[in-house]
Amino acid sequence: MIGRLRGIILEKQPPLVLLETQGVGYEIHMPMTCFYALPNIGQEAIIYIHFVVREDAQLLFGFTHKQERALFRELIKVNGVGPKLALAILSGMSASQFVSAVEHQEINALVKLPGVGKKTAERLVVEMKDRFKGMSGDMFAVGATDFALSAPSAADTDISPENEAVEALVSLGYKPQEASRLVNKVARPDADSETLIREALRAAL
Numbered sequence: 001m002i003g004r005l006r007g008i009i010l011e012k013q014p015p016l017v018l019l020e021t022q023g024v025g026y027e028i029h030m031p032m033t034c035f036y037a038l039p040n041i042g043q044e045a046i047i048y049i050h051f052v053v054r055e056d057a058q059l060l061f062g063f064t065h066k067q068e069r070a071l072f073r074e075l076i077k078v079n080g081v082g083p084k085l086a087l088a089i090l091s092g093m094s095a096s097q098f099v100s101a102v103e104h105q106e107i108n109a110l111v112k113l114p115g116v117g118k119k120t121a122e123r124l125v126v127e128m129k130d131r132f133k134g135m136s137g138d139m140f141a142v143g144a145t146d147f148a149l150s151a152p153s154a155a156d157t158d159i160s161p162e163n164e165a166v167e168a169l170v171s172l173g174y175k176p177q178e179a180s181r182l183v184n185k186v187a188r189p190d191a192d193s194e195t196l197i198r199e200a201l202r203a204a205l
Helices: 066-075 083-093 096-101 118-132 161-171 175-187 193-204
Strands: 004-013 018-023 024-029 042-053 058-063
Touching: 004 024, 018 042, 042 066, 058 066, 058 175, 066 096, 066 118, 083 096, 083 193, 096 118, 118 175, 161 175, 161 193, 175 193
Parallel strands: 024 058
Antiparallel strands: 004 018, 004 042, 018 024, 042 058
């Protein structure tokens, strides 16, 4: 079981990061709220890992804090919520924002997340609220993930920031038309892809 990786960031293609550890490059899926906090390409990063083994694939999901990984693991225990949907939920909301939405039963905020319908939102509120009981009140108060953005790095790529942002949103569960609409809504000439993704996710809520 892989629980933590420390290495050099080789590529950042939201929501994927390629991390080199002792000569091996690991592709890691990260929620955007964690992706924003990554250092630039060529710098060292420590990422907490949840390892998923399926018949057709072995997937790594990464987080900047143990608390976010703990929340991800609780999310995928909810009926109807798999790793991809959990990743989308934690991309649209930070861990602390999600906990707040559940505790205040903010169904309308949850259904704005990709792949979350009313029934799923209601199930999240009921099941996750019970799981939060007994946990430390500040367990998921990870302020650093509330859309904190490190200095963006300019990756060598021919794809435009707008198209890269649309592709990232689609990979998180948004329909292509909706992803394009959200990106076009926040697009501006000086924005890089990470900024567009962050602002598009905000606009969706």
